[in-house]
Amino acid sequence: MSAANIEVGLGERAYRITLAPGALARRELWDAAIGGRHVLVVTDTNVGPRYADTLRAALPARARVEVASIEAGETHKTLATCAGVYARLAALGASRDATIVALGGGVVGDLAGFVAATWMRGVRYVQVPTTLLAMVDSSVGGKTAVDLPQGKNLVGAFHQPVAVLIDPDTLATLPHRELVAGYAEVVKYAAIGDVAFFGWLADHVDALLAREPAAVARAIETSCRHKAGIVARDERETGERALLNLGHTFGHALETASDYAMLHGEAVAIGMVVAARLSARLGLAAVGDANQLAALLARFGLPVAIPGQLDPDVLLGHMRLDKKAVSGKLRLVLWRGIGRAEIVSDVPDDAIRAALIESLSR
Numbered sequence: 001m002s003a004a005n006i007e008v009g010l011g012e013r014a015y016r017i018t019l020a021p022g023a024l025a026r027r028e029l030w031d032a033a034i035g036g037r038h039v040l041v042v043t044d045t046n047v048g049p050r051y052a053d054t055l056r057a058a059l060p061a062r063a064r065v066e067v068a069s070i071e072a073g074e075t076h077k078t079l080a081t082c083a084g085v086y087a088r089l090a091a092l093g094a095s096r097d098a099t100i101v102a103l104g105g106g107v108v109g110d111l112a113g114f115v116a117a118t119w120m121r122g123v124r125y126v127q128v129p130t131t132l133l134a135m136v137d138s139s140v141g142g143k144t145a146v147d148l149p150q151g152k153n154l155v156g157a158f159h160q161p162v163a164v165l166i167d168p169d170t171l172a173t174l175p176h177r178e179l180v181a182g183y184a185e186v187v188k189y190a191a192i193g194d195v196a197f198f199g200w201l202a203d204h205v206d207a208l209l210a211r212e213p214a215a216v217a218r219a220i221e222t223s224c225r226h227k228a229g230i231v232a233r234d235e236r237e238t239g240e241r242a243l244l245n246l247g248h249t250f251g252h253a254l255e256t257a258s259d260y261a262m263l264h265g266e267a268v269a270i271g272m273v274v275a276a277r278l279s280a281r282l283g284l285a286a287v288g289d290a291n292q293l294a295a296l297l298a299r300f301g302l303p304v305a306i307p308g309q310l311d312p313d314v315l316l317g318h319m320r321l322d323k324k325a326v327s328g329k330l331r332l333v334l335w336r337g338i339g340r341a342e343i344v345s346d347v348p349d350d351a352i353r354a355a356l357i358e359s360l361s362r
Contacts, residue, residue: 004221008140009232013160017140017224019217023167024051024128025058033126033163036097039063040089042112043103044072047130050173055103055128063099066092070111074260077107077147079155085115096120099162105131105178106138106264110153113144117159127161130170132182132216133265136189136223139164141231141241151321152252158236166224168216181265183208183300184247184272186219189226191272191293192243192333192341197222198296205299243341246333247271250356253318257310262303269302270359278347278355279334289337305361312356316349 003020018029039059043052048069059065068088070081089098102112102125109127116125127139145156171179190198200218201208207215227244234241250271255262262270276290294304306315319330330352335341 004217006221006224006228008160008228010160010235013142013235015161015163017164017166017228019166019168019221019224021167021169021213023165024170025054026165027058027060029163029165030058031060033099033165034060034063035099035124035162036095037062037064038092038094038098039065039101040085040092040094040098041065041067041101041103042070042085042108042115043067044070044076044105044108046072047104047108051103051130051170055101064092070108072107074107074147074152074255074264077111077145079146079148081111082115082118082146085111086119089115089119094119094123096123098123100125101128102126102139102161103128103130104134105129106134109134109139110143110145110156113142113159113161114146114156117144117157122159124162125159127164129164129166131174131178132171132220133178133185134182135166135168135220136182137185137227137244139166140224140227142235151256151318154321160235166220168213168220171211171216177263179211180209180301181263181269183219184265184269184297184302186223187293187297187300188244188246188268188272189223191335191338192246193339194222194226195339198338202296202299205296209300242331242343243333246335246341247273247275249319249322249330249332250274250315252322253315254306254310256318257314258307266303269297270304270306273297273304274306274355274359275332275334277358278332278351279336281351281355281358282334282344282347284342284344285335285337285340289335292338306356306359308361310360312353312360315356316353319352 006017129139142160145153251267254267
């Protein structure tokens with residue numbers, strides 16, 4: 001598989017996404033990414049034992065390196081966990097020229113990025129995503145956050161990395177469920193704006209699930225190019241970037257209500273189907289488009305129905321606290337069919353509730 005370099009054009013905050021087998025151990029990439037002499041690698045208890053030593057060996061000899069390992073899982077993406085990482089930075093003597101390296105999936109990337117945004121009012125950091133979902137979505141774009149008991153990602157900041165290094169070889173150790181969850185975000189890019197990519201995904205489900213390198217690389221690169229372009233045009237989500245949230249308002253409510261028993265990608269898959277069904281209910285799109293989306297997600301092995309024990313009114317309550325709500329009113333990403341997403345404000349609660357009920361598993 002050949003390497004790909006994707007530029008995220010943000011002026012003085014511009015950076016490169018490098019997609020290449022073995023990128024984790026390429027010293028020339030790390031020489032360019034590391035700033036001062038203090039480096040804190042933030043990882044978790046799943047990823048650290050596999051990859052932290054390889055990464056550490058590739059870092060510049062001038063750097064004083066420490067590794068902070070957090071407990072794996074969304075339930076540990078908290079301010080309390082951040083406090084432990086801040087303590088490690090203080091013990092390291094990390095100054096404003098320090099570099100934080102996020103080695104792991106979306107939880108590690110979100111939390112380490114938030115720490116980088118807030119330590120001494122902002123230090124540089126590098127994203128090294130090791131899950132498919134993080135590779136195609138959360139590692140790109142500078143959204144950093146932690147969760148509160150009231151909801152997901154309620155405390156955060158925009159803080160762009162200085163580089164994103166994607167090593168697809170790390171997917172070899174990714175559990176199948178995590179791999180499948182990542183394909184929800186891949187399908188999202190097709191659903192919001194790329195009909196041809198939607199068709200390509202439908203033709204390559206088996207190859208993607210079998211982790212065929214060329215197919216996986218194309219899925220990652222195409223997704224990253226879509227996100228890099230959108231982020232460059234709308235860094236702080238004042239317009240077009242909000243389209244990347246297709247299914248996410250529903251998905252975040254599902255994650256919170258299920259106490260994170262669902263993986264993010266699983267919740268987003270269900271959320272996209274609910275959004276598509278709501279679009280049909282509002283007369284924006286055909287029911288057949290929602291069915292086509294659900295069918296593709298199901299072929300990847302993703303859930304497409306809300307677990308029956310979850311209360312639609314509880315979900316609606318969580319949705320009202322979502323960051324994408326404006327002045328207490330829900331603003332949802334809906335669509336006019338595959339590849340044509342749009343932002344819709346003031347959607348009636350009754351229509352949302354009906355779509356949630358329609359999507360309950362029977």
